[in-house]
Every structure is written in C-alpha cells, then in structure tokens.
Amino acid sequence: MVHESPLSLLTCFDAVPRHAFIPAPTPLERGPLLECGARLWVKRDDLTGLGAGGNKVRKLEFLCADAIAHGARSLVTVGAAQSNHCRMTAAAGSVLGLEVHLVLSGDRPARVEGNQLLSQLFGAQLHFSGSGDHEWGALELSREAVTEQLSAQGLAPYSIPIGGSTDVGALGYARAMIELAEQCQSLGIxxxxxxxxxxxxxxxxxxxxxxxxxxxxxxxxxDVIGIGVAKGVNLGRPNVAQLARAALSHIDMGHVAVHDDDVIVDPSWIGEDYAIPTTAGDDAIRWAARTGGWVLDRVYSGKGLSGLLGRAAGGEWATGDDVIFIHTGGLPSVFAADGAPLG
Ligand SMILES: Cc1ncc(COP(=O)(O)O)c(C=O)c1O
Incomplete structure (x- = not known):
C-alpha cells in the first residue's frame, strides 16, 4: 500500500481542459451506523454548487471546457422530462455565456415545474420531443435534429449525449474518485x-x-457498486467498462487496466421502470430525510439509497465496515408533481 496523498494522481488530468465550477471538494459526511453494524458515509455531490447542484456538474466541468476548446457558441443536450443533467447544463451555459437548447421527453406542460422551471429560469430553450422518458433512441434522434438546425444557423453547437456520459464527461467522476480517496485517507477509513x-x-x-x-x-x-434505475443499464447498455477505458485513454492512461468485473451494477431496485416510484425507494427517502436531513428524489437517489440499505440488510457488510453513498442530487424534481412521498 502507498502512503502519499492520492491527490498526486490529479496530475494525470492536467493535459485536458476543465472549467472549475465546483469551488472545493464536496463534503464527506459521517452518517449513522446501519443495522448491520457498518458505518454509512455520505459524499455530498448534491452540493456541487452550480445551478442547485448534483453529479452532472462534475461531467460538465470537462464537457464545457471541451466545448469552449472546440469554439462552441451553444450547448445542446437531452434528457427525461425532469432531467437534472439538462438543468445543470442550462446553468453551465448561463455562466459561460453559451445559448442552451434542451431536448426533453413528453409534451410542453401547461406549467413548468421542478427541473424544467429552473432550466427555463437559467435561460435555456426547451424542445419537447413527445417521446417517452425511457425512449433514449428517439430522444437522441431529436437531439441530433436540433443540433443540425443550430449548425445551419451558425450557432456552432456542442452536442452532449444523454446524461453527458461520454469519455470526456466520465473524467469528472474519475477525478471525484481521487478526491474521495484523499478524504478517506485523511479520515483514516x-x-x-x-x-x-x-x-x-x-x-x-x-x-x-x-x-x-x-x-x-x-x-x-x-468496490464501486451502481444501483441501476434505468433499464438501459439493466440490459448492459451502456458498456461502463468500455466507457471507463475510453476515459482513461482520453488522458493518455489507456495502459491502466479496467476489468469487466470492476463494474458492479445491481438492477434489482428499479421497480417497474425508470421514474416509477418504488416502496423501498420512498422508504429510503423518508429514512434519509429523518436521519441526516438529506433530500433524495424518487427517480434516482432514493432508489440508489434503497439499494445500499437493502444490500446492507442482506448482510453484505458488518461491524467495522465503512460504506460510502454518493448523493448524486435530484433535489428540484422533489418539487415537481408527485416528486416526493408524503407522510
Ligand atoms: C440525481 C441523479 N443521480 C444519478 C444519476 C445517474 O448518473 P449517470 O447518468 O451518470 O449514470 C443521474 C442522471 O441523470 C441523476 O440526475
């Protein structure tokens, strides 16, 4: 085992441009002991700052710098009706002075709420595709169509696929993992x-x-364990190991091995489908709110924590173990219709 600070690894990212939206490492909060005896820690990536925060800010640090390096004058991206990623892209565009176009699922509602309300407030233009929340193929085609229109208008769009999950975007969480390793080392866990x-x-x-x-x-x-909330991941798409390798190649670290079994996805907490609440997810939301004052949402972080709590109850960890939950955000959708469990 090595003893230097993991932060020395951040030099690996030096050759790639990054726009620093996040002012400092996000807090790593000590949570309660779980029933199994393991200690919960919460990495507060809901506090990444920009545009009400969340995980996508980390990806946008690299994506937006790449956009500027490519001479972009506008950003285009795509997501579900209550996309957090789209909302944070809208905020990034407003900071950088780039016009932002968002392709969203569904039809234009009579009254915008949650993430859509904020995206509009940040000045983004919303394009409603009419597609379902999980029709990623159709949504991506609509993004391509909007991108072509903007190119034809001379707006030099930088077009970001769903969730910002490209090799460039993934660098945000490669960096975050090193930030987290440093925090663990200084806490001695x-x-x-x-x-x-x-x-x-x-x-x-x-x-x-x-x-x-x-x-x-x-x-x-x-271990890095992803609790799946969309059936795309459940079916093995996208290929997370391949994307991790592509991200490493992007920073000339392609020689660093990523094995297929480094990727652990647990799809058993999705319930019926993406964005359809589950009882376990709602229970996790109430538990988090009443245990640590943490606000989770029904689409993402609530189901994610339900997976962690369920695995803990199943005996995966025991007294003396430390387990970290990355709180990836999702606050604004709590304020959309049916966005939070009541009582
Ligand atoms: C709150 C929240 N958590 C987790 C995720 C999942 O992140 P990824 O799309 O990188 O798998 C998202 C994606 O939109 C999100 O908004």
Missing part, C-alpha cells in the same frame, strides 16, 4: 464499497476509471 445511483453510466464509468488509477498506483480500492 478504508471503505469497503462506494455505492451510487447509475443510469446513463457516465458517473459509474468515471468512478471505475478513477478506481483503476488508484489501484494502478498501489492503493487498496473499494
């Missing part, structure tokens, strides 16, 4: 697992890439 909510896979790919860098440098590494 050696977590058994880092658990997070996974959907388009970029967060997961980044964490796996960061973990591979740490392992390559000789650090003991935790």
């Amino acid at each position: 050696h977590p058994r697992a880092v658990v997070h909510t996974t959907s388009s896979g970029g967060t997961h790919a980044g964490l796996v890439a960061g973990r591979a860098l740490l392992r390559h440098a000789g650090y003991a590494v935790p």
Whole structure:
C-alpha cells in the first residue's frame, strides 16, 4: 500500500481542459451506523454548487471546457422530462455565456415545474420531443435534429449525449474518485464499497476509471457498486467498462487496466421502470430525510439509497465496515408533481 496523498494522481488530468465550477471538494459526511453494524458515509455531490447542484456538474466541468476548446457558441443536450443533467447544463451555459437548447421527453406542460422551471429560469430553450422518458433512441434522434438546425444557423453547437456520459464527461467522476480517496485517507477509513445511483453510466464509468488509477498506483480500492434505475443499464447498455477505458485513454492512461468485473451494477431496485416510484425507494427517502436531513428524489437517489440499505440488510457488510453513498442530487424534481412521498 502507498502512503502519499492520492491527490498526486490529479496530475494525470492536467493535459485536458476543465472549467472549475465546483469551488472545493464536496463534503464527506459521517452518517449513522446501519443495522448491520457498518458505518454509512455520505459524499455530498448534491452540493456541487452550480445551478442547485448534483453529479452532472462534475461531467460538465470537462464537457464545457471541451466545448469552449472546440469554439462552441451553444450547448445542446437531452434528457427525461425532469432531467437534472439538462438543468445543470442550462446553468453551465448561463455562466459561460453559451445559448442552451434542451431536448426533453413528453409534451410542453401547461406549467413548468421542478427541473424544467429552473432550466427555463437559467435561460435555456426547451424542445419537447413527445417521446417517452425511457425512449433514449428517439430522444437522441431529436437531439441530433436540433443540433443540425443550430449548425445551419451558425450557432456552432456542442452536442452532449444523454446524461453527458461520454469519455470526456466520465473524467469528472474519475477525478471525484481521487478526491474521495484523499478524504478517506485523511479520515483514516478504508471503505469497503462506494455505492451510487447509475443510469446513463457516465458517473459509474468515471468512478471505475478513477478506481483503476488508484489501484494502478498501489492503493487498496473499494468496490464501486451502481444501483441501476434505468433499464438501459439493466440490459448492459451502456458498456461502463468500455466507457471507463475510453476515459482513461482520453488522458493518455489507456495502459491502466479496467476489468469487466470492476463494474458492479445491481438492477434489482428499479421497480417497474425508470421514474416509477418504488416502496423501498420512498422508504429510503423518508429514512434519509429523518436521519441526516438529506433530500433524495424518487427517480434516482432514493432508489440508489434503497439499494445500499437493502444490500446492507442482506448482510453484505458488518461491524467495522465503512460504506460510502454518493448523493448524486435530484433535489428540484422533489418539487415537481408527485416528486416526493408524503407522510
Ligand atoms: C440525481 C441523479 N443521480 C444519478 C444519476 C445517474 O448518473 P449517470 O447518468 O451518470 O449514470 C443521474 C442522471 O441523470 C441523476 O440526475
């Protein structure tokens, strides 16, 4: 095992541009002991700052810098009706002075709420595609169509796929994994697992890439477990290991090994489908609110924590173990219709 600060690995990212939206490392909060005796820690990536925060800010640090390096004058992206990623892209565009176009599922509502309300407030233009929340293929085609229109208008669009899950975007969580390793080292803890909510896979790919860098440098590494909330991931798409390798190649670290079994996705907490609440997810939301004052949402982080709590109850960890939950955000959708469980 090595003893230097994991932060020395951040030099690996030096050749790639990054627009620093996040002012400092996000807090790693000590949570309660779980019934199994393991200690819960919460990495507060709901506090990434920009545009009400959440995981996508980390990806946007690299994506937006790439956009500017490519001379973009506008940003286009796509997501479900209550997309957090779209809302944070809208905020990034407003900071950088770039016009933002968002392709969203569904039809224009009579009154915008939650993430849509904020996206509009940040000045983004909303394009409603009429597609279902999980019709990713149709949504991506609509994004391409809007991108072509903007190109034809001379707006030099930088077009970001669903969830910002590209090799460039994934670098955000490779960096975050190193930030987290440093926090663990200074607290003197050696977590058994880092658990997070996974959907388009970029967060997961980044964490796996960061973990591979740490392992390559000789650090003991935790399991990285993604709790799936979309059937795309459940079916093995996107390929998280491949995306992690592509992210490493992007920073000339392609020689660092990523094994297929570095990627652990647990799809058993999705329920009926993406964005359809589950009893376990709602219970986790109430537990988090009443235990740590943490606000989770029904689409992502609530289901994610339900997976962690369910695995803990199943005996995966025991007294003396430390387990980290990455709180990836999702606050604004709590204020959309049916966005929070009551009582
Ligand atoms: C709150 C929240 N958590 C987790 C995720 C999943 O991240 P990824 O798409 O990188 O898998 C998202 C994606 O939109 C999200 O908004």
